[in-house]
Amino acid sequence: MSEDGASRIPRLRRGFRFQWEPVQSCHVLLYPEGMVKLNDSAGAILGEVDGQRNVDLIVASLQLKFPDENDLGADVREFLNDAVQRHWIEWL
Amino acid sequence: MTAAKGTGTSTQVGPPLWLLAELTYRCPLQCPYCSNPLDFAQSEQELSTEQWFSVLRQGREMGAAQLGFSGGEPLVRPDLPELIAEARNLGYYTNLITSGLGLTDAKVDAFAEAGLDHIQISFQASDPELNNAVAGSRKAFEQKLAMAEAVKSAGYPMVLNFVIHRHNIHQMPDILDLCERLGADYVELATCQYYGWAFRNREGLMPSLAQLTKAEAEVNEARERLQASGSAMKLIFVTPDYYEERPKACMNGWGSLFLTVAPDGTALPCHSARLLPIDFPKVQSTSLKEIWYDSPGFNHYRGDTWMPEPCRSCDEKGKDFGGCRCQAYLLTGNADNADPVCSKSAHHDRILAARRAADHATAGLDDLVYRNVKNSRLFFRS
Ligand code: SF4
Ligand code: SF4
Numbered sequence: 001m002s003e004d005g006a007s008r009i010p011r012l013r014r015g016f017r018f019q020w021e022p023v024q025s026c027h028v029l030l031y032p033e034g035m036v037k038l039n040d041s042a043g044a045i046l047g048e049v050d051g052q053r054n055v056d057l058i059v060a061s062l063q064l065k066f067p068d069e070n071d072l073g074a075d076v077r078e079f080l081n082d083a084v085q086r087h088w089i090e091w092l
Numbered sequence: 093m094t095a096a097k098g099t100g101t102s103t104q105v106g107p108p109l110w111l112l113a114e115l116t117y118r119c120p121l122q123c124p125y126c127s128n129p130l131d132f133a134q135s136e137q138e139l140s141t142e143q144w145f146s147v148l149r150q151g152r153e154m155g156a157a158q159l160g161f162s163g164g165e166p167l168v169r170p171d172l173p174e175l176i177a178e179a180r181n182l183g184y185y186t187n188l189i190t191s192g193l194g195l196t197d198a199k200v201d202a203f204a205e206a207g208l209d210h211i212q213i214s215f216q217a218s219d220p221e222l223n224n225a226v227a228g229s230r231k232a233f234e235q236k237l238a239m240a241e242a243v244k245s246a247g248y249p250m251v252l253n254f255v256i257h258r259h260n261i262h263q264m265p266d267i268l269d270l271c272e273r274l275g276a277d278y279v280e281l282a283t284c285q286y287y288g289w290a291f292r293n294r295e296g297l298m299p300s301l302a303q304l305t306k307a308e309a310e311v312n313e314a315r316e317r318l319q320a321s322g323s324a325m326k327l328i329f330v331t332p333d334y335y336e337e338r339p340k341a342c343m344n345g346w347g348s349l350f351l352t353v354a355p356d357g358t359a360l361p362c363h364s365a366r367l368l369p370i371d372f373p374k375v376q377s378t379s380l381k382e383i384w385y386d387s388p389g390f391n392h393y394r395g396d397t398w399m400p401e402p403c404r405s406c407d408e409k410g411k412d413f414g415g416c417r418c419q420a421y422l423l424t425g426n427a428d429n430a431d432p433v434c435s436k437s438a439h440h441d442r443i444l445a446a447r448r449a450a451d452h453a454t455a456g457l458d459d460l461v462y463r464n465v466k467n468s469r470l471f472f473r474s
Binding site for chain 1: 107109154155157158160183185187209210212247248249251277278324326
Protein backbone atom coordinates (compact mmCIF):
# COMPACT_ATOMS: atom_id res chain seq x y z
CA MET A 1 0.00 0.00 0.00
CA SER A 2 2.99 2.25 -0.32
CA GLU A 3 2.28 5.54 -2.04
CA ASP A 4 5.03 5.28 -4.58
CA GLY A 5 3.33 2.29 -6.17
CA ALA A 6 3.10 4.04 -9.53
CA SER A 7 5.37 1.57 -11.23
CA ARG A 8 3.65 -1.51 -9.88
CA ILE A 9 1.71 -3.69 -12.30
CA PRO A 10 -1.66 -5.10 -11.28
CA ARG A 11 -3.21 -8.18 -12.80
CA LEU A 12 -6.40 -10.15 -12.23
CA ARG A 13 -5.94 -13.06 -9.88
CA ARG A 14 -6.08 -16.57 -11.23
CA GLY A 15 -9.67 -17.63 -11.83
CA PHE A 16 -11.01 -14.09 -12.15
CA ARG A 17 -12.61 -12.87 -15.34
CA PHE A 18 -13.72 -9.37 -16.21
CA GLN A 19 -16.38 -8.92 -18.85
CA TRP A 20 -19.27 -6.85 -20.12
CA GLU A 21 -22.73 -8.28 -19.52
CA PRO A 22 -25.22 -6.86 -22.04
CA VAL A 23 -28.32 -8.07 -20.17
CA GLN A 24 -27.23 -6.40 -16.91
CA SER A 25 -25.65 -3.56 -18.89
CA CYS A 26 -22.61 -3.40 -16.68
CA HIS A 27 -19.17 -4.89 -16.30
CA VAL A 28 -18.87 -7.82 -13.93
CA LEU A 29 -16.07 -9.69 -12.27
CA LEU A 30 -16.58 -13.43 -12.34
CA TYR A 31 -14.79 -15.92 -10.12
CA PRO A 32 -15.45 -19.46 -8.84
CA GLU A 33 -19.17 -19.54 -8.12
CA GLY A 34 -19.37 -15.80 -7.68
CA MET A 35 -20.02 -12.57 -9.53
CA VAL A 36 -19.67 -8.90 -8.59
CA LYS A 37 -21.47 -6.22 -10.53
CA LEU A 38 -19.16 -3.28 -11.06
CA ASN A 39 -20.15 0.36 -11.19
CA ASP A 40 -18.99 2.50 -14.09
CA SER A 41 -15.75 3.71 -12.57
CA ALA A 42 -14.75 0.30 -11.21
CA GLY A 43 -15.51 -1.15 -14.65
CA ALA A 44 -13.43 1.51 -16.37
CA ILE A 45 -10.43 0.94 -14.11
CA LEU A 46 -10.51 -2.88 -14.16
CA GLY A 47 -10.85 -2.69 -17.92
CA GLU A 48 -7.32 -1.28 -17.98
CA VAL A 49 -5.82 -3.98 -15.79
CA ASP A 50 -4.04 -6.28 -18.22
CA GLY A 51 -1.01 -7.53 -16.31
CA GLN A 52 1.19 -5.46 -18.66
CA ARG A 53 0.80 -1.81 -17.75
CA ASN A 54 1.72 -0.21 -14.45
CA VAL A 55 -0.41 2.14 -12.39
CA ASP A 56 0.99 5.25 -14.05
CA LEU A 57 0.14 4.04 -17.52
CA ILE A 58 -3.34 2.99 -16.38
CA VAL A 59 -3.98 6.45 -14.93
CA ALA A 60 -2.70 8.10 -18.11
CA SER A 61 -4.92 5.97 -20.27
CA LEU A 62 -7.99 6.72 -18.16
CA GLN A 63 -7.15 10.42 -18.22
CA LEU A 64 -7.29 10.31 -22.01
CA LYS A 65 -10.68 8.62 -21.92
CA PHE A 66 -12.09 10.96 -19.30
CA PRO A 67 -10.44 14.33 -19.98
CA ASP A 68 -12.99 16.19 -17.85
CA GLU A 69 -12.03 14.38 -14.66
CA ASN A 70 -9.07 15.99 -12.99
CA ASP A 71 -6.57 14.02 -10.99
CA LEU A 72 -7.87 10.52 -11.43
CA GLY A 73 -4.68 9.16 -9.91
CA ALA A 74 -5.77 9.14 -6.28
CA ASP A 75 -9.08 7.42 -7.02
CA VAL A 76 -7.45 4.81 -9.21
CA ARG A 77 -4.82 3.99 -6.62
CA GLU A 78 -7.42 3.75 -3.91
CA PHE A 79 -9.57 1.43 -5.99
CA LEU A 80 -6.64 -0.80 -6.94
CA ASN A 81 -5.48 -1.10 -3.35
CA ASP A 82 -8.99 -1.97 -2.31
CA ALA A 83 -9.23 -4.59 -5.07
CA VAL A 84 -5.98 -6.14 -3.82
CA GLN A 85 -7.44 -6.31 -0.30
CA ARG A 86 -10.48 -8.10 -1.70
CA HIS A 87 -8.15 -10.51 -3.50
CA TRP A 88 -9.57 -9.62 -6.91
CA ILE A 89 -6.23 -8.51 -8.28
CA GLU A 90 -2.61 -8.86 -7.24
CA TRP A 91 0.62 -6.98 -7.83
CA LEU A 92 3.02 -8.62 -10.21
CA MET B 93 -49.75 -16.56 -16.02
CA THR B 94 -53.27 -16.71 -14.65
CA ALA B 95 -52.73 -20.17 -13.27
CA ALA B 96 -49.81 -18.97 -11.20
CA LYS B 97 -50.16 -18.24 -7.54
CA GLY B 98 -47.30 -15.78 -7.33
CA THR B 99 -47.33 -12.17 -8.32
CA GLY B 100 -44.33 -12.31 -10.60
CA THR B 101 -44.78 -10.94 -14.07
CA SER B 102 -42.37 -10.80 -16.94
CA THR B 103 -41.49 -7.19 -16.22
CA GLN B 104 -40.64 -7.51 -12.50
CA VAL B 105 -38.70 -10.73 -12.69
CA GLY B 106 -34.97 -10.32 -13.23
CA PRO B 107 -32.87 -12.61 -15.43
CA PRO B 108 -31.56 -15.99 -14.26
CA LEU B 109 -27.93 -15.06 -13.68
CA TRP B 110 -27.00 -18.54 -12.58
CA LEU B 111 -27.54 -21.73 -14.53
CA LEU B 112 -26.90 -25.15 -13.02
CA ALA B 113 -26.66 -27.95 -15.57
CA GLU B 114 -27.11 -31.29 -13.84
CA LEU B 115 -25.77 -33.41 -16.65
CA THR B 116 -26.50 -36.82 -15.18
CA TYR B 117 -27.56 -38.66 -12.05
CA ARG B 118 -24.95 -41.35 -12.69
CA CYS B 119 -22.14 -41.34 -10.16
CA PRO B 120 -19.50 -43.86 -9.02
CA LEU B 121 -19.84 -42.72 -5.39
CA GLN B 122 -22.61 -43.30 -2.86
CA CYS B 123 -22.56 -40.35 -0.47
CA PRO B 124 -25.35 -40.73 2.09
CA TYR B 125 -25.98 -36.95 1.97
CA CYS B 126 -26.30 -36.69 -1.80
CA SER B 127 -28.70 -33.94 -2.89
CA ASN B 128 -30.01 -35.97 -5.81
CA PRO B 129 -33.63 -37.13 -5.49
CA LEU B 130 -34.15 -40.38 -3.57
CA ASP B 131 -35.76 -41.92 -6.63
CA PHE B 132 -33.07 -40.74 -9.07
CA ALA B 133 -32.79 -44.24 -10.52
CA GLN B 134 -36.29 -43.85 -11.92
CA SER B 135 -35.17 -41.24 -14.39
CA GLU B 136 -32.46 -42.60 -16.63
CA GLN B 137 -33.18 -40.33 -19.55
CA GLU B 138 -30.57 -37.64 -20.22
CA LEU B 139 -30.57 -34.65 -22.52
CA SER B 140 -28.45 -35.01 -25.66
CA THR B 141 -25.45 -32.84 -26.47
CA GLU B 142 -27.55 -30.79 -28.91
CA GLN B 143 -30.26 -30.28 -26.33
CA TRP B 144 -27.71 -29.03 -23.81
CA PHE B 145 -26.24 -26.68 -26.43
CA SER B 146 -29.68 -25.19 -26.88
CA VAL B 147 -30.20 -24.79 -23.12
CA LEU B 148 -26.81 -23.08 -22.83
CA ARG B 149 -27.51 -20.73 -25.71
CA GLN B 150 -30.93 -19.75 -24.42
CA GLY B 151 -29.66 -19.25 -20.87
CA ARG B 152 -26.81 -17.04 -22.01
CA GLU B 153 -29.14 -14.93 -24.15
CA MET B 154 -31.33 -14.39 -21.11
CA GLY B 155 -28.35 -13.16 -19.11
CA ALA B 156 -26.95 -16.17 -17.27
CA ALA B 157 -23.24 -15.60 -16.58
CA GLN B 158 -22.33 -18.33 -14.11
CA LEU B 159 -22.68 -21.90 -15.25
CA GLY B 160 -22.21 -24.98 -13.11
CA PHE B 161 -21.78 -28.46 -14.56
CA SER B 162 -22.79 -30.91 -11.89
CA GLY B 163 -24.67 -34.15 -11.41
CA GLY B 164 -24.31 -36.94 -10.28
CA GLU B 165 -20.79 -37.02 -11.59
CA PRO B 166 -20.56 -34.83 -14.71
CA LEU B 167 -17.37 -36.61 -15.82
CA VAL B 168 -19.37 -39.65 -16.88
CA ARG B 169 -20.69 -37.61 -19.82
CA PRO B 170 -18.31 -38.19 -22.73
CA ASP B 171 -19.44 -34.94 -24.35
CA LEU B 172 -18.26 -32.83 -21.39
CA PRO B 173 -15.35 -31.22 -23.33
CA GLU B 174 -17.74 -30.12 -26.08
CA LEU B 175 -20.20 -28.73 -23.57
CA ILE B 176 -17.42 -26.79 -21.85
CA ALA B 177 -16.16 -25.39 -25.13
CA GLU B 178 -19.62 -24.29 -26.19
CA ALA B 179 -20.30 -22.69 -22.80
CA ARG B 180 -17.01 -20.82 -22.81
CA ASN B 181 -17.65 -19.64 -26.34
CA LEU B 182 -20.97 -18.23 -25.30
CA GLY B 183 -19.25 -16.24 -22.54
CA TYR B 184 -20.17 -18.21 -19.44
CA TYR B 185 -17.89 -18.49 -16.44
CA THR B 186 -17.77 -22.27 -16.34
CA ASN B 187 -17.56 -24.27 -13.09
CA LEU B 188 -17.11 -28.03 -12.97
CA ILE B 189 -18.34 -29.60 -9.75
CA THR B 190 -16.89 -33.04 -9.44
CA SER B 191 -15.97 -35.80 -7.03
CA GLY B 192 -12.66 -36.07 -8.88
CA LEU B 193 -13.36 -39.71 -9.74
CA GLY B 194 -12.75 -40.34 -13.42
CA LEU B 195 -10.60 -37.22 -13.69
CA THR B 196 -7.11 -37.56 -15.20
CA ASP B 197 -4.23 -35.17 -15.83
CA ALA B 198 -5.07 -35.29 -19.52
CA LYS B 199 -8.69 -34.34 -18.90
CA VAL B 200 -7.70 -31.52 -16.59
CA ASP B 201 -5.57 -30.09 -19.41
CA ALA B 202 -8.14 -30.77 -22.12
CA PHE B 203 -10.84 -28.97 -20.14
CA ALA B 204 -8.55 -25.98 -19.63
CA GLU B 205 -8.00 -25.85 -23.35
CA ALA B 206 -11.75 -25.98 -23.91
CA GLY B 207 -12.02 -22.93 -21.66
CA LEU B 208 -13.07 -24.32 -18.30
CA ASP B 209 -12.63 -21.63 -15.63
CA HIS B 210 -12.73 -23.65 -12.45
CA ILE B 211 -12.85 -27.17 -11.07
CA GLN B 212 -14.27 -27.84 -7.63
CA ILE B 213 -13.30 -31.16 -6.07
CA SER B 214 -15.35 -32.49 -3.21
CA PHE B 215 -13.85 -34.45 -0.35
CA GLN B 216 -15.63 -36.58 2.23
CA ALA B 217 -13.00 -36.29 5.00
CA SER B 218 -9.36 -35.40 5.66
CA ASP B 219 -8.09 -38.98 5.83
CA PRO B 220 -8.46 -41.92 3.46
CA GLU B 221 -10.24 -44.23 5.83
CA LEU B 222 -13.17 -42.03 6.72
CA ASN B 223 -13.29 -40.45 3.26
CA ASN B 224 -13.59 -43.79 1.53
CA ALA B 225 -16.12 -45.13 4.02
CA VAL B 226 -18.43 -42.15 3.47
CA ALA B 227 -17.95 -42.17 -0.29
CA GLY B 228 -18.48 -45.90 -0.52
CA SER B 229 -15.33 -46.33 -2.60
CA ARG B 230 -11.96 -47.82 -1.69
CA LYS B 231 -9.63 -45.61 -3.68
CA ALA B 232 -11.46 -42.30 -3.72
CA PHE B 233 -9.20 -40.30 -1.40
CA GLU B 234 -5.90 -40.87 -3.16
CA GLN B 235 -7.48 -40.02 -6.47
CA LYS B 236 -8.92 -36.79 -5.08
CA LEU B 237 -5.56 -35.68 -3.70
CA ALA B 238 -3.83 -36.36 -7.00
CA MET B 239 -6.49 -34.48 -8.92
CA ALA B 240 -6.47 -31.50 -6.56
CA GLU B 241 -2.76 -31.18 -7.31
CA ALA B 242 -3.31 -31.60 -11.04
CA VAL B 243 -5.94 -28.86 -11.01
CA LYS B 244 -3.56 -26.49 -9.32
CA SER B 245 -0.63 -27.16 -11.60
CA ALA B 246 -2.84 -26.67 -14.65
CA GLY B 247 -3.38 -23.08 -13.47
CA TYR B 248 -6.97 -23.25 -12.25
CA PRO B 249 -7.93 -21.70 -8.96
CA MET B 250 -8.15 -24.55 -6.42
CA VAL B 251 -11.55 -24.89 -4.84
CA LEU B 252 -12.07 -27.70 -2.36
CA ASN B 253 -15.39 -28.69 -0.93
CA PHE B 254 -15.89 -30.72 2.22
CA VAL B 255 -19.36 -31.87 3.17
CA ILE B 256 -19.47 -31.71 6.95
CA HIS B 257 -21.54 -33.94 9.23
CA ARG B 258 -21.36 -35.51 12.67
CA HIS B 259 -18.88 -38.17 11.56
CA ASN B 260 -16.21 -35.81 10.21
CA ILE B 261 -16.79 -32.48 11.94
CA HIS B 262 -14.21 -33.36 14.58
CA GLN B 263 -11.61 -33.38 11.80
CA MET B 264 -11.96 -29.66 11.15
CA PRO B 265 -8.38 -28.74 12.12
CA ASP B 266 -7.01 -31.57 9.95
CA ILE B 267 -9.25 -30.58 7.07
CA LEU B 268 -7.98 -27.00 7.26
CA ASP B 269 -4.38 -28.21 7.45
CA LEU B 270 -4.86 -30.38 4.41
CA CYS B 271 -6.31 -27.45 2.45
CA GLU B 272 -3.40 -25.23 3.40
CA ARG B 273 -0.90 -27.89 2.42
CA LEU B 274 -2.58 -28.32 -0.95
CA GLY B 275 -2.60 -24.55 -1.44
CA ALA B 276 -6.34 -24.14 -1.89
CA ASP B 277 -7.69 -20.75 -2.92
CA TYR B 278 -11.22 -21.40 -1.67
CA VAL B 279 -12.45 -23.95 0.84
CA GLU B 280 -16.13 -24.66 1.21
CA LEU B 281 -17.00 -26.36 4.47
CA ALA B 282 -20.58 -27.19 3.73
CA THR B 283 -22.56 -28.80 6.50
CA CYS B 284 -25.17 -31.12 5.01
CA GLN B 285 -28.40 -29.50 3.97
CA TYR B 286 -31.20 -31.88 4.78
CA TYR B 287 -32.87 -32.64 1.46
CA GLY B 288 -32.73 -35.71 -0.70
CA TRP B 289 -30.57 -38.44 0.82
CA ALA B 290 -29.39 -36.18 3.62
CA PHE B 291 -32.96 -35.75 4.84
CA ARG B 292 -33.44 -39.49 4.85
CA ASN B 293 -30.22 -39.81 6.87
CA ARG B 294 -30.58 -36.68 8.96
CA GLU B 295 -30.37 -38.34 12.35
CA GLY B 296 -27.16 -40.03 11.39
CA LEU B 297 -25.61 -36.88 9.87
CA MET B 298 -26.62 -33.83 11.86
CA PRO B 299 -23.89 -32.59 14.21
CA SER B 300 -24.76 -31.69 17.79
CA LEU B 301 -24.64 -28.08 18.90
CA ALA B 302 -21.50 -28.81 20.92
CA GLN B 303 -19.77 -30.26 17.85
CA LEU B 304 -20.83 -27.31 15.73
CA THR B 305 -19.72 -24.69 18.24
CA LYS B 306 -16.31 -26.27 18.50
CA ALA B 307 -15.90 -26.44 14.73
CA GLU B 308 -16.98 -22.83 14.30
CA ALA B 309 -14.37 -21.70 16.79
CA GLU B 310 -11.72 -23.71 14.94
CA VAL B 311 -12.69 -22.18 11.62
CA ASN B 312 -12.65 -18.65 13.05
CA GLU B 313 -9.25 -19.23 14.55
CA ALA B 314 -7.94 -20.47 11.22
CA ARG B 315 -9.42 -17.42 9.48
CA GLU B 316 -7.59 -15.07 11.79
CA ARG B 317 -4.37 -16.97 11.34
CA LEU B 318 -4.72 -16.87 7.54
CA GLN B 319 -5.51 -13.19 7.54
CA ALA B 320 -2.54 -12.40 9.76
CA SER B 321 -0.22 -14.28 7.43
CA GLY B 322 -1.61 -12.50 4.36
CA SER B 323 -2.89 -15.75 2.88
CA ALA B 324 -5.58 -15.44 0.22
CA MET B 325 -7.16 -18.80 1.11
CA LYS B 326 -10.82 -18.12 1.71
CA LEU B 327 -12.89 -20.25 4.08
CA ILE B 328 -16.63 -20.51 3.60
CA PHE B 329 -18.37 -22.32 6.43
CA VAL B 330 -22.00 -23.18 5.73
CA THR B 331 -23.60 -24.12 9.03
CA PRO B 332 -26.85 -26.09 9.21
CA ASP B 333 -29.87 -23.81 9.45
CA TYR B 334 -31.38 -26.26 11.94
CA TYR B 335 -29.46 -24.29 14.58
CA GLU B 336 -30.88 -20.93 13.54
CA GLU B 337 -34.00 -19.10 14.68
CA ARG B 338 -34.60 -17.50 11.29
CA PRO B 339 -34.52 -19.33 7.97
CA LYS B 340 -32.13 -18.65 5.13
CA ALA B 341 -33.27 -16.60 2.16
CA CYS B 342 -33.40 -19.76 0.11
CA MET B 343 -31.96 -19.39 -3.41
CA ASN B 344 -32.14 -15.65 -2.84
CA GLY B 345 -35.84 -15.94 -3.53
CA TRP B 346 -37.77 -18.45 -5.60
CA GLY B 347 -37.07 -17.98 -9.30
CA SER B 348 -35.02 -14.84 -8.75
CA LEU B 349 -31.48 -15.79 -9.78
CA PHE B 350 -31.09 -19.54 -10.11
CA LEU B 351 -32.21 -21.90 -12.81
CA THR B 352 -31.43 -25.60 -12.61
CA VAL B 353 -31.88 -28.04 -15.43
CA ALA B 354 -32.05 -31.67 -14.28
CA PRO B 355 -30.59 -34.54 -16.36
CA ASP B 356 -33.96 -35.34 -17.96
CA GLY B 357 -34.57 -31.72 -18.95
CA THR B 358 -36.85 -30.71 -16.09
CA ALA B 359 -36.28 -27.05 -15.25
CA LEU B 360 -36.28 -26.21 -11.54
CA PRO B 361 -35.87 -23.08 -9.40
CA CYS B 362 -33.49 -25.08 -7.19
CA HIS B 363 -32.00 -28.55 -7.48
CA SER B 364 -34.10 -30.01 -4.71
CA ALA B 365 -37.43 -28.44 -5.81
CA ARG B 366 -38.19 -31.61 -7.69
CA LEU B 367 -39.53 -33.14 -4.47
CA LEU B 368 -42.33 -30.53 -4.31
CA PRO B 369 -45.82 -31.42 -5.57
CA ILE B 370 -45.51 -28.83 -8.35
CA ASP B 371 -45.44 -29.39 -12.06
CA PHE B 372 -42.18 -28.15 -13.56
CA PRO B 373 -41.73 -27.76 -17.31
CA LYS B 374 -39.14 -29.49 -19.46
CA VAL B 375 -36.70 -27.77 -21.75
CA GLN B 376 -37.56 -30.20 -24.57
CA SER B 377 -41.07 -28.78 -24.94
CA THR B 378 -40.87 -25.22 -23.59
CA SER B 379 -38.39 -22.43 -24.25
CA LEU B 380 -36.21 -21.39 -21.34
CA LYS B 381 -37.64 -17.89 -21.52
CA GLU B 382 -41.19 -19.13 -21.23
CA ILE B 383 -40.17 -21.46 -18.40
CA TRP B 384 -38.47 -18.70 -16.44
CA TYR B 385 -40.94 -15.88 -16.91
CA ASP B 386 -44.30 -17.51 -17.57
CA SER B 387 -44.50 -21.07 -16.27
CA PRO B 388 -46.82 -21.71 -13.32
CA GLY B 389 -44.03 -23.71 -11.65
CA PHE B 390 -41.55 -20.82 -11.62
CA ASN B 391 -44.21 -18.25 -10.70
CA HIS B 392 -45.63 -20.41 -7.92
CA TYR B 393 -43.68 -18.83 -5.07
CA ARG B 394 -42.60 -15.53 -6.57
CA GLY B 395 -43.73 -12.42 -4.73
CA ASP B 396 -45.47 -12.87 -1.39
CA THR B 397 -49.20 -13.18 -2.04
CA TRP B 398 -48.97 -16.97 -1.67
CA MET B 399 -47.84 -16.70 1.97
CA PRO B 400 -50.04 -17.85 4.81
CA GLU B 401 -49.49 -16.64 8.38
CA PRO B 402 -47.15 -16.11 10.17
CA CYS B 403 -45.18 -14.94 7.13
CA ARG B 404 -48.02 -12.96 5.55
CA SER B 405 -48.02 -10.27 8.23
CA CYS B 406 -44.36 -10.58 9.19
CA ASP B 407 -42.07 -7.61 8.65
CA GLU B 408 -39.14 -9.89 7.83
CA LYS B 409 -40.70 -11.50 4.77
CA GLY B 410 -38.74 -9.28 2.40
CA LYS B 411 -35.56 -10.55 3.96
CA ASP B 412 -35.98 -14.33 3.98
CA PHE B 413 -39.05 -14.89 1.74
CA GLY B 414 -40.40 -17.26 4.37
CA GLY B 415 -37.37 -19.55 4.05
CA CYS B 416 -37.07 -22.74 2.07
CA ARG B 417 -40.12 -24.30 0.37
CA CYS B 418 -38.55 -27.76 0.31
CA GLN B 419 -37.82 -27.65 4.02
CA ALA B 420 -41.39 -26.48 4.74
CA TYR B 421 -42.71 -29.35 2.66
CA LEU B 422 -40.46 -32.02 4.14
CA LEU B 423 -41.13 -30.99 7.73
CA THR B 424 -44.77 -29.84 7.65
CA GLY B 425 -46.26 -31.59 4.62
CA ASN B 426 -47.27 -28.25 3.09
CA ALA B 427 -44.76 -26.25 1.05
CA ASP B 428 -46.70 -22.98 1.60
CA ASN B 429 -45.92 -22.95 5.30
CA ALA B 430 -43.20 -20.90 6.94
CA ASP B 431 -39.90 -22.74 7.01
CA PRO B 432 -39.98 -24.45 10.45
CA VAL B 433 -36.47 -23.17 11.15
CA CYS B 434 -38.25 -19.91 11.99
CA SER B 435 -39.10 -19.63 15.67
CA LYS B 436 -42.40 -18.02 14.67
CA SER B 437 -43.45 -21.17 12.82
CA ALA B 438 -46.06 -23.37 14.50
CA HIS B 439 -43.87 -26.31 13.45
CA HIS B 440 -40.62 -25.07 14.97
CA ASP B 441 -40.82 -27.97 17.46
CA ARG B 442 -39.73 -30.30 14.63
CA ILE B 443 -36.45 -28.42 14.47
CA LEU B 444 -36.05 -28.47 18.23
CA ALA B 445 -36.69 -32.21 18.23
CA ALA B 446 -34.00 -32.70 15.58
CA ARG B 447 -31.53 -30.72 17.71
CA ARG B 448 -32.31 -32.86 20.73
CA ALA B 449 -31.93 -36.00 18.67
CA ALA B 450 -28.52 -34.78 17.49
CA ASP B 451 -27.40 -34.55 21.11
CA HIS B 452 -28.14 -38.20 21.70
CA ALA B 453 -27.63 -39.81 18.31
CA THR B 454 -25.59 -42.99 18.34
CA ALA B 455 -25.93 -44.16 14.74
CA GLY B 456 -22.66 -45.09 13.06
CA LEU B 457 -21.70 -44.87 9.42
CA ASP B 458 -23.08 -48.37 8.89
CA ASP B 459 -26.56 -47.22 9.79
CA LEU B 460 -26.78 -44.68 6.97
CA VAL B 461 -28.64 -45.38 3.76
CA TYR B 462 -26.10 -45.01 0.95
CA ARG B 463 -26.99 -43.35 -2.31
CA ASN B 464 -26.95 -46.05 -4.95
CA VAL B 465 -29.24 -47.48 -7.57
CA LYS B 466 -30.32 -50.39 -5.42
CA ASN B 467 -31.40 -48.18 -2.54
CA SER B 468 -32.95 -45.66 -4.89
CA ARG B 469 -35.19 -48.37 -6.41
CA LEU B 470 -36.59 -49.04 -2.95
CA PHE B 471 -37.87 -45.49 -2.84
CA PHE B 472 -39.95 -45.65 -5.96
CA ARG B 473 -41.16 -49.20 -5.59
CA SER B 474 -42.69 -48.55 -2.22
S1 SF4 C 1 -22.90 -36.22 -3.45
FE1 SF4 C 1 -21.60 -38.04 -3.70
S2 SF4 C 1 -23.01 -39.59 -4.55
FE2 SF4 C 1 -24.03 -37.59 -4.81
S3 SF4 C 1 -23.45 -36.97 -6.87
FE3 SF4 C 1 -21.95 -36.06 -5.45
S4 SF4 C 1 -20.25 -37.54 -5.39
FE4 SF4 C 1 -22.03 -38.61 -6.27
S1 SF4 D 1 -42.47 -15.65 9.95
FE1 SF4 D 1 -41.96 -16.12 7.85
S2 SF4 D 1 -41.23 -14.19 6.96
FE2 SF4 D 1 -41.23 -13.94 9.21
S3 SF4 D 1 -39.15 -14.42 9.83
FE3 SF4 D 1 -40.37 -16.32 9.99
S4 SF4 D 1 -40.10 -17.35 8.01
FE4 SF4 D 1 -39.42 -15.22 7.76
